[in-house]
Amino acid sequence: MIQRPPAEPGMAEDEIDTPALVLDLDAFEANLATMAEATKAAGVRLRPHAKTHKSPVIARLQGRAGAVGQCVQKVAEAEILAWGGIEDILVSNEVVSPRKLARLAALARFCKIGVCADSAAGIAAIEAAAAAADVSIEVLVEIEIGAGRCGTSPGAEAVALARRVADSRHLTFGGLQAYHGKAQHLRTPEERRAAIASASALTAETVEALRQAGLACRTVGGAGTGTFALEAKSGVYNELQAGSYIFMDADYGRNQPAPPFRHSLFVLASVMSVTRDGMAVVDAGHKAVAVDSGPPAVWGHDDVRYAGPSDEHGQLFWESGDRRFSLDQRVRLVPGHCDPTVDRYDWYVGVRRGRVECLWPVAARGAMA
Numbered sequence: 001m002i003q004r005p006p007a008e009p010g011m012a013e014d015e016i017d018t019p020a021l022v023l024d025l026d027a028f029e030a031n032l033a034t035m036a037e038a039t040k041a042a043g044v045r046l047r048p049h050a051k052t053h054k055s056p057v058i059a060r061l062q063g064r065a066g067a068v069g070q071c072v073q074k075v076a077e078a079e080i081l082a083w084g085g086i087e088d089i090l091v092s093n094e095v096v097s098p099r100k101l102a103r104l105a106a107l108a109r110f111c112k113i114g115v116c117a118d119s120a121a122g123i124a125a126i127e128a129a130a131a132a133a134d135v136s137i138e139v140l141v142e143i144e145i146g147a148g149r150c151g152t153s154p155g156a157e158a159v160a161l162a163r164r165v166a167d168s169r170h171l172t173f174g175g176l177q178a179y180h181g182k183a184q185h186l187r188t189p190e191e192r193r194a195a196i197a198s199a200s201a202l203t204a205e206t207v208e209a210l211r212q213a214g215l216a217c218r219t220v221g222g223a224g225t226g227t228f229a230l231e232a233k234s235g236v237y238n239e240l241q242a243g244s245y246i247f248m249d250a251d252y253g254r255n256q257p258a259p260p261f262r263h264s265l266f267v268l269a270s271v272m273s274v275t276r277d278g279m280a281v282v283d284a285g286h287k288a289v290a291v292d293s294g295p296p297a298v299w300g301h302d303d304v305r306y307a308g309p310s311d312e313h314g315q316l317f318w319e320s321g322d323r324r325f326s327l328d329q330r331v332r333l334v335p336g337h338c339d340p341t342v343d344r345y346d347w348y349v350g351v352r353r354g355r356v357e358c359l360w361p362v363a364a365r366g367a368m369a
Contacts, residue, residue, distance in 0.1 A: 003346040011356040014330045018270040019288035021345040021362070022332065023247075025352045027264035031246050034260055035228075036065040039240060042232035047071050047090060047221065049243030052339050054364035055348070056084025058246065069112070071241045075100045076367035082107045084363065090114040092177060092221070092241060094142070094150055096122050100369065101129035108135035116142040116177045118152040123164050123171070130170035139165045140219060142177040143206055145199040149181065154202040159209050166215055175217035176210075178203040179241065184226030185293075187256055196230040204236045225252055225259050249338040251293040266299060266332040267341065268349075269314065277321040282331055285309040289333055290340035299332035306333060 006017040016022065039046040048062045049071040059070050059081055069088030072078045078089045088111065095101055095115055107113050108130070117123045117139050130137045141161045144151030152158050158176070165173040183195035199222070207217050221239040223231035228245070231237040244252060247265035252258060269284035286309050289296050298304040298316060304324070308315040316331070318324060325331070335341035343365055350358040 005347055005359055007349045007356045007359065009356050009358060013268070013351050013354050013356070016268055016330070016349055016356065018268050018330065019284040020268045020349050021342065021347065022266045022268045023348045023350045023360075024262075024264045024266065025350045025357060027262035028246060028350075031248065031261045031264055032061060032065045035242065035245050036067075038229065038260075039232065040066065042229075044232050044237060045239040047239050047241055048246070049073075049092070049224075049241050050077055050081055050364070052243030052342065053246060054080070054342055054362050054367065055360055056081055056086060056363055057360045059084070059086050062246075068239070071243070074367055074369060075103050076369045077364045078104065078107055078113070080364040080367055082111050086111065088112045090116075090138075090140070090221070092116055092140075092179065094118060094122055096125055098125060098129065101125055102132070105129040105133035105135050105137065108133065108137055112138070114138035114140060114174055116140050116150070117161065117165070118142045118144075118150050120161065120164055123161060123168070127168045127171055130168075134170075136170055136172055138172045138174040140174045140177040140221065141165065142179075143203065145178050145180050145202045145222075146183065146195060147179065147181045151177075154206040155209055158206050159213050159215070162210055162215050163213065173215060175219035175221070176203060176206060177221055178206075178237070179222040179224070180227070181224065184224040185251060185255070186226070187254065189256065192227050192255075193230060196227050196234065200231070200234040200236045207236065225261070226255055228259075244338050247338040247342075249293070249341075250295075250297040250334045250336045253297070253334070254294075263299070263334050265335065265338050265342070267296065267335060269331050269333055271316075271325045271327055271329045271331060272313075274323050274325055274327060277323055278318055280316045280323075280325040282314045282316060282333075283312065284333060285311050285313045287311055288344060289314070289335050290337045290344070292340065293337035296333035296335050299334055301331075
């Protein structure tokens with residue numbers, strides 16, 4: 001069931017029905033500009049990750065700011081973006097199901113499609129789907145550089161897979177996918193620098209091995225919001241895949257120092273009970289905000305903590321014994337993890353200076369296949 005729009009343009013923020021996904025447009029636009037300026041200064045391309053926003057509207061705004069295309073994790077996300085007019089899409093993930101690959105190949109008829117592979121069998125499956133549709137698909141060989149997830153070994157194994165791609169009639173070897181997801185949330189700058197230095201060294205060695213084998217890397221992609229500046233200045237990466245920078249969640253805010261972006265995404269909640277001093281209850285629990293990366297922060301109330309969520313309730317606590325909040329008062333929560341929080345909603349409510357300016361659909365909500 002599609003959720004009813006929680007607001008209309010022109011409404012005051014405190015009239016929005018809650019829980020609602022609120023986007024502070026001034027902060028959002030500042031984040032777009034900050035990343036665009038950073039990547040331009042570093043001389044690298046930006047391919048933002050749409051698994052964060054799940055919105056062709058936001059993807060198009062990122063394109064206007066200089067992004068070369070979009071990343072997705074799922075074929076369904078690629079379909080939503082392609083149908084929304086995005087013309088250059090990389091599935092920065094392995095896709096091995098023949099049915100899913102047939103859908104991906106169908107998209108390649110009207111936009112540029114790329115996908116990652118880390119095995120010979122995976123490459124063969126992509127080749128079969130591309131041949132059946134008589135299209136060309138770009139393949140990046142994914143290497144494992146510390147995340148402990150997907151990816152073949154750097155060096156000789158990656159070269160062998162790249163050769164299989166290059167020798168395929170319907171595939172194009174595009175380069176390397178070298179993403180270190182765990183590095184994004186290492187708290188100290190020293191930890192992050194060490195992780196990306198190791199990742200960059202392994203990636204550089206593989207790029208050189210490919211060069212010696214006569215295989216050029218058009219793309220060396222990776223990076224995220226927590227480390228993008230390190231990959232940008234590494235001299236190895238030429239395409240960055242940061243996603244959360246447009247929103248900045250509370251978990252990234254715990255990095256030292258935090259990335260240079262403003263919090264723009266909030267879950268707007270309403271106070272529904274104030275029966276006890278030092279505590280209030282809001283209408284945003286597990287179903288409204290993801291807590292896998294920690295609880296949300298309470299915007300504008302540094303001494304108030306969110307805790308004890310149940311399905312439909314969240315509790316706010318503070319040390320003094322007063323009753324700080326009033327019934328039906330609106331409270332902004334900064335999600336601990338923006339991606340799964342966005343996936344709980346059908347609408348972004350764009351707000352500027354306390355007024356609703358626009359509503360954008362979260363078009364790829366639930367796009368898991």
